[in-house]
Amino acid sequence: xxxxxxxxxxxxxxxxxxxxxxxxxxxxxxxxxxxxxxxxxxxxxxxxxxxxxxxxxxxxxxxxxxxxxxxxxxxxxxxxxxxxxxxxxxxxxxxxxxxxxxxxxxxxxxxxxxxxxxxxxxxxxxxxxxxxxxxxxxxxxxxxxxxxxxxxxxxxxxxxxxxxxxxxxxxxxxxxxxxxxxxxxxxxxxxxxxxxxxxxxxxxxxxxxxxxxxxxxxxxxxxxxxxxxxxxxxxxxxxxxxxxxxxxxxxxxxxxxxxxxxxxxxxxxxxxxxxxxxxxxxxxxxxxxxxxxxxxxxxxxxxxxxxxxxxxxxxxxxxxxxxxxxxxxxxxxxxxxxxxxxxxxxxxxxxxxxxxxxxxxxxxxxxxxxxxxxxxxxxxxxxxxxxxxxxxxxxxxxxxxxxxxxxxx
Numbered sequence: 001x002x003x004x005x006x007x008x009x010x011x012x013x014x015x016x017x018x019x020x021x022x023x024x025x026x027x028x029x030x031x032x033x034x035x036x037x038x039x040x041x042x043x044x045x046x047x048x049x050x051x052x053x054x055x056x057x058x059x060x061x062x063x064x065x066x067x068x069x070x071x072x073x074x075x076x077x078x079x080x081x082x083x084x085x086x087x088x089x090x091x092x093x094x095x096x097x098x099x100x101x102x103x104x105x106x107x108x109x110x111x112x113x114x115x116x117x118x119x120x121x122x123x124x125x126x127x128x129x130x131x132x133x134x135x136x137x138x139x140x141x142x143x144x145x146x147x148x149x150x151x152x153x154x155x156x157x158x159x160x161x162x163x164x165x166x167x168x169x170x171x172x173x174x175x176x177x178x179x180x181x182x183x184x185x186x187x188x189x190x191x192x193x194x195x196x197x198x199x200x201x202x203x204x205x206x207x208x209x210x211x212x213x214x215x216x217x218x219x220x221x222x223x224x225x226x227x228x229x230x231x232x233x234x235x236x237x238x239x240x241x242x243x244x245x246x247x248x249x250x251x252x253x254x255x256x257x258x259x260x261x262x263x264x265x266x267x268x269x270x271x272x273x274x275x276x277x278x279x280x281x282x283x284x285x286x287x288x289x290x291x292x293x294x295x296x297x298x299x300x301x302x303x304x305x306x307x308x309x310x311x312x313x314x315x316x317x318x319x320x321x322x323x324x325x326x327x328x329x330x331x332x333x334x335x336x337x338x339x340x341x342x343x344x345x346x347x348x349x350x351x352x353x354x355x356x357x358x359x360x361x362x363x364x365x366x367x368x369x370x371x372x373x374x375x376x377x378x379x380x381x382x383x384x385x386x387x388x389x390x391x392x393x394x395x396x397x398x399x400x401x402x403x404x405x406x407x408x409x
Contacts (some may be wrong), residue, residue, distance in 0.1 A: 003095045006138040006405050007154075015044070015054070015056050016046050016054055016056075017046060017053055017054060019048075020249070021052075021373055024048075025046050025047060025048070025053060026048075027044065027045070027046050027047075028044075028045045028046075028047055028390075029042060029043075029044060029045075030042070030043040030044075030393065032058075032061045033353055035284070037397060037402075037409075038135065038397060038401075038402050038403075038404075039062065039403060039404030039405070040061040040062045040286040040397060040404050040408075041057065041058075041059060041061070041378070041397075041402065041404055042057075042058040042059075043055055043056070043057055043058070043381065043393070044056040044057075044058060045389060045390065045393070050389050050390050050391070051387065051388070051389060052385050052386055052387065052389070052390060052392075052393070053386060053388075054382070054386065055381045055382050055385040055386065055393075056382065057379065057381050057382070059150045059375075059378060059404070059407050059408055061097060061404070061408065062404045062405055062407075062408035062409055063408040063409070064084065064405075064408065064409065065086060065407050065409070066081050066082075066085060066409045067303070067368045067369055067370065069081060070365060070368040071364060071365050071366070071367065072083075072364065073149045073364060073388055074333070074334025074335075074363050074364055075101055075175070075334055075337070075363070075364070075365060076174075076175070076311075076330065076334060076335075076401050077177075077334070078097075078364075078365060078368065079094060079097055079098070079174070080169075080171050080401045082094055082096075082097045082171075083168070083169040083170065083171055084169065084405060084406060085372065085403075085406050085409060086172075086348060086350070086353070086372065086374075086403045086406040087168060087347055087403065087405050088124075088127070088128040088131055088349065088403055089121075089124050089125070089128050089175055089348050089350075089353070089403075090124070090169055090170055090171075091117075091120045091124045091160075091170060091172065091321065092119050092121050092124055092125075092346050092349075092353055093346045093353070093370075094170070094172065094173040094174075095117060095121055095173050095254075095255070095346050096344055096345065096346045096353050096354060096355045096370070097139050097178075097357075098173050098174060098175045098201060098354055099254055099344040099346070099355075100342050100343070100344045100356075101175040101337070101357065101361065102175055102176065103342040103392070104337045104338070104340065104342050104357060104359055105175075105178050105309055105311075105335070105337045105338070107175060107304060107306065107309060108176075108304050109176060109177055109255070109304060110177055110297045110300050110301045110302065110303065110304060111256065111300060112177075112181075112253040112297065112298045112299065112300045112301065112396065113176075113177030113178050113301075113302045113303060113304075114256045115255075115293045115296070115297050115298060116178050116182060116297070116302065117173055117255045118256070118257055118260070118285035118289060118293045119176065119190060119290050119291075119293045119294060119297075120159075120160070120163070120172065120173070120234070121255075121346070122286040122287075122289045122290045122293075123156045123159060123160075123190070123193070123286075123290060124156070124284075124349075125282065125348075125349045126156065126197070126283050126286050126287070127153045127156040128348075128349035128350075128401075129154075129279045129280075129282060129283050129349055130148070130150070130152055130153040130283075131150075131153060132279060132398075132401045133145060133149050133204060133208075133276070133279065133280070134146035134147075134149035134150055135398060136276070136395070136398035136399065137149075137207075137208060137214075137393050139395065139397075139398045140213075140214065140215065140217050140218075140394070140395060140398075141213075142207065142208065142211075144207060145204055145207050145208060145254070145275060148203060148204065149204065150201065152193075152200050152364075153198070154228065155189075155192075155193045155196070155327055156193065158189065159186070159189050159190060159193070160172075162182075162183055162185060162186060162189060163178075163182050163183065163186060164179065165235045169310075174303065174310075175309065175310065176303045176304040176305075176306065176309065176310045177301070177302050177303030177304055178302050179276060179303075180303075181302040181303065182302075186295070187294060190290065190294055191294060192409045193290075193315035194287055194290055194291050194294070196368070197283070197287055198284065201280060201283055201284060203390055204280070205280060208276070209277075209280075214368055215273065217272075217392075217395050218271065218272040218273035218276060218399070219269075219271060219272070219273045220269075220271055221271055221272045221273075221388065221392050221395055221396060222271055222272045222384050222385070222388065222392065222395065222396035222399055223269065223270045223271045223384075224238065224242055224270045224380065224383070225242055225243075225270055225386050226239070226242045226243050226270075228383055229242050229244070229270075229380075230244075230296070231375050232379055232380045232383070233376040234315065234373075234376045234377060234380050235351030235352040235373055235376070236347070236348065236349070236350045236351025236352070236373050236377075236401075237275055237278045237279050237282065237349075237350075237351075237401070238267065238275060238351070238377060238380075238399075238400060239351065240264065240266045240267070240278050240403075240406050241266070241267045241269070241270055241274035241277070241278045242267075242268070242269075242270035242274075243266055243267070243268045243270065243272075244266070245264040246264075246348060247264045247347050248345050248347035248352050249262075249347045250257050250264060252288040252345060254344070254346060257289070260288075260289045260293065261288065261292065262285045262286075262288050262289050263285055264285075265277075265281030265285065265345070266278065267277050272395050272396060272399040275399045275400075275401075277400065279349075279401075283350075293392045307322075307323075307326045308335060309330075309335045310330075311326065311327050311330050311331065312326055312327055330367055333363055334363035334364070335363065335372055336359075336362055336363050337359045338359065338361065338362075339359050339360055339361040340358070340359055341356065341357065341359070341367070341396050342356075342357050342358075343355070343356045343357075343371075344357075345371070348372075348373060349401065350372075350373040350374060350377065350402075350403065350406065351373030351376075352371065352373055353371070353372060354369065354370070354371035355369070355370050355371070356368070356370075356371070358371040370409060372406045372407065372409070373406070374402050374403055374404070374407040375406075375407050377400045377401075377402060378400075378402060378407055380400075381396075381397075381400075384396060384400075386403050402408075
């Protein structure tokens with residue numbers, strides 16, 4: 001990436017105002033190392049005094065080529081790379097990919113696996129919002145909220161470690177269900193979290209919701225309306241805070257989530273404070289979903305066994321030559337879905353997280369492309385920030401809830 005001085009005059013004319021070329025305004029780099037950018041993000045700011053005139057996002061510092069690397073692996077082996085994109089919603093990355101694979105090959109999912117998927121993805125939404133509320137408060141000088149939210153997030157990380165052996169990069173959701181059934185301690189740990197969290201959310205709100213300093217830094221800051229959100233393809237809490245109750249879980253349900261009772265929180269102001277209120281309310285709604293799924297967690301298999309696509313249970317490999325052959329072929333050659341393309345989406349903590357998957361009939365995906373919510377959110381900076389003070393950039397960036405691994409793929 002280039003410094004400002006390395007841009008040509010023609011490029012600067014398109015990026016900045018004419019006043020920048022005559023030295024009347026100041027052009028400033030914010031990042032890519034600045035701690036308040038919540039990742040390796042560079043923002044080129046044009047300032048008139050302390051007022052922002054232009055904001056030009058510059059991404060790509062974290063680019064890993066995940067999508068193209070996935071196309072060089074079999075469908076099963078490619079999934080492990082999905083965890084590394086939105087590292088705060090790894091199970092959601094897994095789920096979107098697995099839903100696409102299942103749609104491509106027509107693979108059913110047992111009801112128990114669907115319920116487990118719902119529980120884990122809603123826990124993932126809560127822990128992502130916990131990171132968000134903690135770091136956003138910390139950006140504005142409220143350290144206690146950060147310490148409290150990390151305390152609760154550890155409970156979710158413990159549940160992930162229990163079921164998968166990993167705290168973050170779980171790859172626990174697999175095509176046809178989940179890797180293995182949940183251990184016997186799972187229900188107890190999840191129930192404990194569901195019981196504790198409502199009072200903990202009350203604690204966060206007691207520190208922030210009516211705090212006069214927090215209100216000064218968040219109300220009427222970074223406002224965006226519904227038409228602008230739609231023009232920039234913005235989704236998730238940022239869109240709902242502007243007033244549109246759109247949620248993939250309601251619009252295009254998946255994993256049987258339509259059977260659960262929950263609301264879509266909205267606000268109308270579209271500012272930093274509204275985005276805070278929406279995410280706090282979303283944590284409460286996710287707790288409702290988790291409790292319902294846990295209460296009626298059905299018995300039965302946790303993964304559909306189809307020898308053409310799913311490796312056999314480990315217990316069968318030592319006693320069945322046919323299972324051993326299937327195991328060997330699936331892990332070396334992989335399976336070959338019919339030619340065709342599909343798109344599936346889930347609701348991530350940041351918005352619509354979708355995957356386009358295309359097969360040419362071979363054992364490796366012909367095309368893998370993720371539609372992640374962070375790219376539109378970053379793009380919208382150019383319309384959200386002008387007119388604000390440079391000090392407001394900190395609260396605006398944190399309120400958008402960016403994950404740069406989600407953007408740089």
